[in-house]
Amino acid sequence: VVLYLLLYYRGLGLVAVGSLLISATITYVAVLILGKSVGFTLTLPGIAGLIVAIGITADSFIVFFERLRDEVRDGKSLRLAVEAGWIRARSTILAADAVSILAALVLFIFAIGVVRGFAFALGLTTIIDIFVVFLFTKPLVSVLARTKFFGQGHKMSGLDAAHLGISGRKVSELARGTASPAGSTAGKG
Numbered sequence: 697v698v699l700y701l702l703l704y705y706r707g708l709g710l711v712a713v714g715s716l717l718i719s720a721t722i723t724y725v726a727v728l729i730l731g732k733s734v735g736f737t738l739t740l741p742g743i744a745g746l747i748v749a750i751g752i753t754a755d756s757f758i759v760f761f762e763r764l765r766d767e768v769r770d771g772k773s774l775r776l777a778v779e780a781g782w783i784r785a786r787s788t789i790l791a792a793d794a795v796s797i798l799a800a801l802v803l804f805i806f807a808i809g810v811v812r813g814f815a816f817a818l819g820l821t822t823i824i825d826i827f828v829v830f831l832f833t834k835p836l837v838s839v840l841a842r843t844k845f846f847g848q849g850h851k852m853s854g855l856d857a858a859h860l861g862i863s864g865r866k867v868s869e870l871a872r873g874t875a876s877p878a879g880s881t882a883g884k885g
Contacts, residue, residue: 697754705761706854707846708837712757715833719753722824738817741810745800745817752796753825757833759792760785761854764837768860774849774867778841782834789829796822 698716701709723746730736738746763785767777800819804812840846849856849867857867 697750706852708761708854711833711836712754715757715828716753718832719824719828723821726820739810739813742813742817745814746821748818749821752822755792756789756825756829759788760833765860768855768867769862771870773870774841774847774855778838793822793826
């Protein structure tokens with residue numbers, strides 16, 4: 697997962713890897729606290745639930761990054777694309793995580809034995825994913841969009857014009873005919 701994120705998203709992949717590390721740290725701390733306070737132990741299915749959570753967490757980044765890239769391709773500057781892409785991505789992320797939480801809840805209620813450990817681990821890590829994406833990943837991408845490396849589309853940022861398949865403009869510029877932040881058009885051709 698890490699290798700794919702770094703190869704495909706380049707600099708943005710580092711954001712995803714950082715978010716995965718934060719998610720893993722929070723999950724580890726939560727498991728330790730639950731182990732000490734209520735005697736929670738990880739079973740093999742519980743570990744499988746944690747592994748499945750890596751995919752769920754990576755999916756959240758992919759949804760956000762692809763929406764951001766779509767907005768840049770549609771003519772928005774990177775700064776505008778981050779906000780517009782987030783608006784489009786967050787409902788998808790929340791819907792996907794809600795389905796995972798619902799599945800975990802149903803499994804936890806109706807399953808017996810070690811399957812409940814899988815359900816609990818899946819639900820816990822899905823909730824952690826929501827916090828990490830909303831409180832770390834999105835704010836970090838917003839800050840990075842203001843840097844020269846990301847904001848001007850450096851080749852290794854993952855947001856360069858060639859990697860996004862756009863031509864004739866930089867990612868820091870609005871495309872012609874695209875609405876500016878004030879609502880007027882930048883020009884029609």
